Amino acid sequence: MSRTPSGDAVTNLILEVFRLNGRLLVAGDRLVAELGLTSARWQVLGAIALSDRPQPVAWLARSMGLNRQGVQRIVNELQKEGLVAFKPNPNHRRAHFVILTGSGKSVYDKAERLQGPWVSSLAEGVSVKDIATATRVAGVLREHLENAAVDRSE
Helix, strand or coil, rough: CCCCCHHHHHHHHHHHHHHHHHHHHHHHHHHHHHHHHCCHHHHHHHHHHHCCCEHHHHHHHHHCCHHHHHHHHHHHHHHHHHCCCEEEEEEEEEEHHHHHCHHHHHHHHHHHHHHHHHHHHHHHCCEEEEEHHHHHHHHHHHHHHHHHHHHCCC
């Protein structure tokens, strides 16, 4: 079956997102290297910091769109370095909550301070309207993928 014009456009968008993701990971690694972080570690710290309540690793992974094993590996590294801690989960004996320690919050806050000027520079020349449209389209495509995954699991 051949692709529709919309399918061609989404394919081009997907390829551009893949290229963008690679560049963002390299730039993020450089931005937070002095803090002992990588983009992946920063992303996990952010998921913990921005969560409205403590979550176990599986929930963090789901919210990030990543596999649990990869997030667990990073959380274990962060725990060994004292940036996160495990807190008992009253609803599940083995799925402990992951929380930021004081050191973890400090490192995350420093990363966010570095990110502000960098992301503002990155956004130069792009309208807020265009950014909002790109965000909306990415969100719709993500929802389609999530719904397809749910449909397959039933």
